Amino acid sequence: MPQITVEGEKTFEAVAGTKLVLALEDNGIDVLHRCGGQARCTTCRIEVVEGSVPPMSDSEREALEEPELIAKFRLSCQLRVENDLTIRVAKRAHIEEIGPGPRPQA
Secondary structure: OOEEEEOOOEEEEOOOOOEHHHHHHHOOOOEOOOOOOOOOOOOOEEEEEEOOOOOOOHHHHHHHOOHHHHHHOEEOOOOEOOOOEEEEEOOEHHHHOOOOOOOOOO
16 A cells, blocks of 8 residues: 655555545545535645656646646645655645535545
8 A cells, every 4th residue: 555654744554546635634634625625726735745646637737727836736635646655735724723625525
C-alpha cells in the first residue's frame, strides 16, 4: 500500500485508488474541503513535496484557474492515491475554524 506522509505530522498507509482527501480525513488530518469533492471550491488543495501524481484533469485545472495555483497545488478531492507521497496540506479545518463540507464520494 502507498505511504502518505503529511510533512511535519505523520505517515500512514492508504489503499491504492482511494481519493487523497478521504485518506487524509480517515487518518486524522483535518483537511478542509467544502464542495463535496466536485473540484469547485479548491479548499482541499495540497502541495506535493515528493512523489508522482497523475496529470491534472480539466476540471481541476479550471477550479485552480490562476497560474500560480496551478503551478503549486493539486486538489486532494481529485487525486487518487497511486504511489508514495509527501505532501503539505494548504488549508486545515481547525485553523480556518470551519468544519468540512459534505464527505466526498469514494
